[in-house]
Amino acid sequence: MLRSGVLVVGLAALALSACATTSGAAPKAGGKDGAAGALPAGLDPGARPDAFPSTYRPLPSASFAIVGASAFTGTGQAMENATVVVRDGRIATVGEGLAAPAGIPVVDGRGKWITPGLIDSHSHLGVYASPGEEAHSDGNELTDPTTPEVWAEHSVWPQDPGFHTARIGGVTTVQILPGSANLIGGRGVTLRNVPSRTVQGMKFPGAPYTLKMACGENPKRVYGSQGRAPSTRMGNVAGYRAAWIEAAEYTRKWDDYRATIGRGEKAEPPGRDLGLDTLSAVLRGEILVQNHCYRADEMAIMIDIAKEFGYRIASFHHAVESYKIADLLAANGICTATWAGWWGFKLEAYDSVEANVPLLQAAGACGVIKSDDSDLIQRLNQEAAVALAAGRAAGLQISEAEAIAWITANPAKSLGILDQTGTLEPGKRADIVLWDRNPFSVYARTEKVFIDGALAWDRRDPRYQPRSDFDLGQPGEGVR
Amino acid sequence: MRRQLAPLAALLTLGAALPAMAETVAITGARILTAGPAGTLEQGVVVIRDGRIVSVGRGAPPAGARVIDASGAVVTPGLFATGSLLGAVEIGALGDDLSVDNPQIGAAFDLTEGLDPASTLIPVARTGGLTSAVVLPQPAGGGYAAHEHDGEVSGRRLTAGGGHGPRPNTLFAGQGAVIRLNGSEDMVVRSGVGVMVAFGKAGARAAGGARGAQVAALKAVFADVRAYAANRRAWEQGSYRELGLSKADLEALVPLVQGRTPLIARVHRAADIRAVLKLAREEKLKLILEGAEEGWMAAAEIARAGVPVILNPITNRPDSFEILGATLENAARLNAAGVTLAFTGPEGAAHRAREIRYGAGTAVAWGLPWDAALAAVTVNPARMFGVGDRTGSLEPGKDADLVIWSGDPFEPLSTPRAVYIRGQAQDLTTRQTELRDRYTDLGAPLPPAYRHR
Numbered sequence: 001m002l003r004s005g006v007l008v009v010g011l012a013a014l015a016l017s018a019c020a021t022t023s024g025a026a027p028k029a030g031g032k033d034g035a036a037g038a039l040p041a042g043l044d045p046g047a048r049p050d051a052f053p054s055t056y057r058p059l060p061s062a063s064f065a066i067v068g069a070s071a072f073t074g075t076g077q078a079m080e081n082a083t084v085v086v087r088d089g090r091i092a093t094v095g096e097g098l099a100a101p102a103g104i105p106v107v108d109g110r111g112k113w114i115t116p117g118l119i120d121s122h123s124h125l126g127v128y129a130s131p132g133e134e135a136h137s138d139g140n141e142l143t144d145p146t147t148p149e150v151w152a153e154h155s156v157w158p159q160d161p162g163f164h165t166a167r168i169g170g171v172t173t174v175q176i177l178p179g180s181a182n183l184i185g186g187r188g189v190t191l192r193n194v195p196s197r198t199v200q201g202m203k204f205p206g207a208p209y210t211l212k213m214a215c216g217e218n219p220k221r222v223y224g225s226q227g228r229a230p231s232t233r234m235g236n237v238a239g240y241r242a243a244w245i246e247a248a249e250y251t252r253k254w255d256d257y258r259a260t261i262g263r264g265e266k267a268e269p270p271g272r273d274l275g276l277d278t279l280s281a282v283l284r285g286e287i288l289v290q291n292h293c294y295r296a297d298e299m300a301i302m303i304d305i306a307k308e309f310g311y312r313i314a315s316f317h318h319a320v321e322s323y324k325i326a327d328l329l330a331a332n333g334i335c336t337a338t339w340a341g342w343w344g345f346k347l348e349a350y351d352s353v354e355a356n357v358p359l360l361q362a363a364g365a366c367g368v369i370k371s372d373d374s375d376l377i378q379r380l381n382q383e384a385a386v387a388l389a390a391g392r393a394a395g396l397q398i399s400e401a402e403a404i405a406w407i408t409a410n411p412a413k414s415l416g417i418l419d420q421t422g423t424l425e426p427g428k429r430a431d432i433v434l435w436d437r438n439p440f441s442v443y444a445r446t447e448k449v450f451i452d453g454a455l456a457w458d459r460r461d462p463r464y465q466p467r468s469d470f471d472l473g474q475p476g477e478g479v480r
Numbered sequence: 481m482r483r484q485l486a487p488l489a490a491l492l493t494l495g496a497a498l499p500a501m502a503e504t505v506a507i508t509g510a511r512i513l514t515a516g517p518a519g520t521l522e523q524g525v526v527v528i529r530d531g532r533i534v535s536v537g538r539g540a541p542p543a544g545a546r547v548i549d550a551s552g553a554v555v556t557p558g559l560f561a562t563g564s565l566l567g568a569v570e571i572g573a574l575g576d577d578l579s580v581d582n583p584q585i586g587a588a589f590d591l592t593e594g595l596d597p598a599s600t601l602i603p604v605a606r607t608g609g610l611t612s613a614v615v616l617p618q619p620a621g622g623g624y625a626a627h628e629h630d631g632e633v634s635g636r637r638l639t640a641g642g643g644h645g646p647r648p649n650t651l652f653a654g655q656g657a658v659i660r661l662n663g664s665e666d667m668v669v670r671s672g673v674g675v676m677v678a679f680g681k682a683g684a685r686a687a688g689g690a691r692g693a694q695v696a697a698l699k700a701v702f703a704d705v706r707a708y709a710a711n712r713r714a715w716e717q718g719s720y721r722e723l724g725l726s727k728a729d730l731e732a733l734v735p736l737v738q739g740r741t742p743l744i745a746r747v748h749r750a751a752d753i754r755a756v757l758k759l760a761r762e763e764k765l766k767l768i769l770e771g772a773e774e775g776w777m778a779a780a781e782i783a784r785a786g787v788p789v790i791l792n793p794i795t796n797r798p799d800s801f802e803i804l805g806a807t808l809e810n811a812a813r814l815n816a817a818g819v820t821l822a823f824t825g826p827e828g829a830a831h832r833a834r835e836i837r838y839g840a841g842t843a844v845a846w847g848l849p850w851d852a853a854l855a856a857v858t859v860n861p862a863r864m865f866g867v868g869d870r871t872g873s874l875e876p877g878k879d880a881d882l883v884i885w886s887g888d889p890f891e892p893l894s895t896p897r898a899v900y901i902r903g904q905a906q907d908l909t910t911r912q913t914e915l916r917d918r919y920t921d922l923g924a925p926l927p928p929a930y931r932h933r
Contacts, residue, residue, distance in 0.1 A: 130797045131804075162797055217573075327922045343912070344601065344831040345572035353916040363922070375794055375826070382838055385892035393895055394916055442841030442890050470798070475750070475777060475805030480796045 039269055045254065045277040052153060054203035056192055061454035063087045065100040066434065069109025074116040074408040074423035078401035084114060086430040089453035094424050107448070113438055115404055116424050117172025117431030117451065120377050121290075121337045121411035122317050122370035125163055126156030126176055126199070130374065130470075140179035141186065145223050145230060146243050148211065149275035150186035152176045156199040161468040162374040165480050167193050167457050169378035170433040170446045173204060175415055177317075180214035180292040181222045183230065183239045187278055188212050188290055190415050194451055195466045208288050208416040210314070211278060213240070215293035215302060216348050237301060244309040247279030254280070288314035288416055290337075294348035296324035303332055315368065315414040320352035326363030335366035335414035339376070340387035357406055358391025358398055368414055369406040380407045381439040388440065400440050429453075504529045505903070506541030509551030510884065515851075515858040516557075516873030526555060528880040531903035536874045550884050553897060556854065557873050558611025558661075558881035559889075560861040561833040563770055563790050563824035566605055566613040567595035567659055567667065572831065581620035581648050587736070588728035589654030591617050592671045601830055602663045603910040608834030609889055609896045611661055611881040611906075612669070612872075614865050616744060616770070617654030618828075619678035619686070648686045651697060652677055655732065656744060658867050660881070662901040673865040674768060675736050679747040679756055680802050691752065695759055701725060702763050705733040742766040742864075744790075748802035750777035757785050768864060770824075773803035776810045779817035788820040788864050793843035811856070812847030821852065822861035841890030853890065879903075909933075 039047070064086055071082035073094060083098035084091060100106045127139040138155035141147040156176055166174065174193050178185035188210035191202040215236060224231025230239050253270040260267035281287045289306070293299045293316045306313050315335040316322060320343065322329055322336040329336060336357070343352030353359075357367035369384045371377035388403040412422025421429045430453035437444045449457040458464040471477050505528045512524035518536050525541055527534040541547050568591060569576035577594035580586070595615070605613070653676035658669040677683065679694065687694035704723040708730045714720040723730060735741040745756045748771045757778070760767040769775065770790040775782060782789060793811045798804045807813075811821055823843070825836040840853040848856075862872025871879045880903035887894035899906040918931040 130799050131801055132799050133801075165797060323916070324919050324928075341832055341834055344570070345827070347571050347573065350571060351915055353912045355916050359916070359920065374797055378796075379794075379842070382842075382892055386838075389893050389895055394920065440893055442838050442892060443845045445845055474798065475774060476798050476807065478807065479809065480807050
């Protein structure tokens with residue numbers, strides 16, 4: 001059976017980052033196990049599970065209230081004349097027709113709309129930065145089909161101008177993934193979409209790491225064309241299974257070692273392997289699998305592989321055929337992160353339908369609209385509108401308030417951060433977008449974007465017009 | 481969740497009944513956006529007979545006409561996908577029929593011979609309200625290539641500037657065509673609508689490495705073509721000097737150097753745009769710019785030259801060093817300067833041609849007047865490519881290419897209720913709606929394989 005639901009996995013990972021308690025984690029410093037098992041720095045995979053810790057600090061903020069706007073809360077609810085109160089970077093109150101508390105600044109939301117900050121669960125910003133020259137091609141470690149040892153965050157260029165254009169599109173949280181050339185492509189990372197000098201300054205505190213895996217055409221084409229495995233889909237599957245067998249053995253070795261030294265006996269520590277550290281953390285439920293997979297039949301195979309080795313898949317990405325197995329995905333609690341209108345660019349994308357996400361929703365499965373594209377990420381609301389229209393054309397009754405979850409609450413769920421963001425609910429991070437009109441309109445533009453209660457973009461305030469270093473002195477220095 | 485009866489069933493059924501020849505059809509009650517001299521008509525009436533528009537106006541439908549009540553709907557001309565690959569591609573990664581790298585066949589390449597009316601992309605495009613496309617040849621060596629959406633697995637990315645392929649063998653990509661999206665053998669409306677040439681980085685590569693070499697090479701070619709046109713007999717008899725092109729290419733370029741057929745210049749950077757304007761001025765060429773991401777930086781010059789521009793309104797990132805000035809306000813700024821615009825869509829406006837109307841809406845959100853956006857997807861491309869006398873606006877005598885929309889045609893939540901091409905209601909079923917419909921009931925006793933029309 002699968003280990004746990006997405007939320008539980010997410011919480012486990014959050015706990016990990018705060019204080020290691022899981023089986024793969026380090027013995028506590030100063031404890032008696034520590035004395036027996038102390039390893040030189042860098043040789044114990046559990047000693048520093050967060051080797052590149054987040055240094056994220058919210059931008060300067062103060063308490064405020066938005067009053068009088070229409071709101072989609074991300075919980076399926078639509079509000080008129082909504083009031084949202086933000087204190088200390090968190091949402092304090094959300095309700096209809098409430099008076100703003102005295103003594104804090106008020107944003108007049110009349111005639112405008114608010115939504116949770118948008119979340120893109122599939123982006124390559126920073127790893128395929130603009131300009132898209134060879135020197136910026138940092139998303140696929142094309143030297144081996146199995147590269148769990150690489151981490152996308154080590155490729156992220158925080159000066160990618162695309163982070164800023166995405167923020168203007170309302171995106172406050174973004175998952176940066178390695179590419180899909182490899183069966184196992186490496187760790188993904190979830191970022192706060194704030195301007196930062198370092199990637200550490202963007203890392204979402206406590207968000208679980210993710211693992212990129214890929215089905216289908218890409219791995220078999222890339223490696224098959226080099227005359228090496230995999231060259232077929234069955235070769236792909238053999239590759240995943242071999243990797244998980246190795247990970248299971250590695251996990252057992254470390255568990256045995258810890259048990260031995262835990263009894264006060266001496267033991268030779270296993271050699272540390274970066275890739276197997278990552279896969280082992282997946283098997284412990286600490287890292288969430290994000291699986292690129294287009295075809296329904298391949299997704300069904302991947303579900304069985306996950307069951308064979310005891311991990312769970314958080315989301316299938318692209319997954320243009322998810323509607324064919326909506327029941328299976330609902331039963332296994334796996335999200336589908338996809339587009340509405342993209343299709344046919346390759347054979348495995350031929351059977352895409354615009355109503356994929358609405359059909360999943362109708363079947364009780366989790367649907368996410370994502371970009372995988374530095375242009376589309378600027379208009380996730382538009383893509384959600386396309387999907388919504390297609391759902392209605394298919395005869396499904398879906399409200400705008402429900403559909404906004406495809407770009408807010410559902411991606412938060414798939415990334416294990418729904419307890420932190422993704423909806424407008426008291427206690428959550430105050431990630432809020434103020435739109436000049438209904439975000440399901442093609443004419444909608446963001447007016448203000450708040451991240452952790454801090455203004456990060458304001459169309460009218462010259463102090464909040466961020467520019468990448470790259471843009472300085474260029475013709476693009478003005479509004480993009 | 482229970483499926484409702486399709487709310488548009490009534491209209492679709494109506495649409496499926498093709499008007500018989502000589503039948504008069506009147507579409508009534510709609511807000512009619514003509515994109516022509518009649519402007520916008522509230523509660524207007526469009527009368528169609530024999531595939532043509534008879535009248536656009538107000539008042540009662542003619543006696544005996546079959547009336548289509550479109551009350552509350554919006555009627556527009558059928559939309560154009562300009563700069564499209566439609567009809568010439570099925571699966572992006574499997575290639576298209578628009579790119580030739582043959583030193584004997586460059587300008588002479590006529591893509592209409594390779595178009596497939598049975599392409600499944602054509603019905604899909606119609607569901608975006610598109611009734612016409614301007615299909616353009618694609619420069620060899622990567623002037624356009626399908627983007628790797630899902631992993632950039634090639635290890636490199638193709639850019640708007642024109643790829644990294646080997647040096648192409650020709651300066652000319654070939655000739656474009658206007659097609660109607662009725663999916664039938666009479667799909668070609670007009671061929672030879674312009675000769676495509678990639679400038680900037682891609683053009684430099686074709687000429688051996690540097691931009692200036694391309695200008696020199698083109699000038700030499702144009703001189704040869706003029707010499708050929710003036711000395712055909714001597715050339716045929718072998719008593720004229722050798723010319724640098726095949727006979728087919730020389731013939732194809734005669735209308736270009738005579739200013740009868742436009743040069744369609746794929747060009748991005750402002751400096752390159754100015755260089756192309758200068759070349760066209762010196763060679764007295766008719767010119768259309770395509771791409772023009774930095775067009776706003778040369779807007780006054782483009783307007784002064786009377787040169788129209790094809791652009792994708794959503795391009796705003798510095799995705800290459802040729803488009804550092806890209807902005808969502810490009811369309812608005814060019815329009816304000818008086819430049820005529822036509823819109824293309826993402827990735828060759830083929831699989832994603834449906835998004836052209838959203839791009840038009842995005843241009844409006846970023847400052848383009850609404851009517852200018854409608855013109856950029858209807859009457860402007862029709863005029864730019866020589867079919868303005870028969871389509872692109874709702875005017876008496878033109879082909880009845882039109883769309884009945886549930887609302888504002890640029891809004892994703894609006895959908896086409898009916899699409900007419902030459903007066904014939906088009907089937908809005910697509911391979912995609914068939915796939916959707918066979919998988920809506922996953923609990924049915926027999927597998928989906930048994931469910932099809």
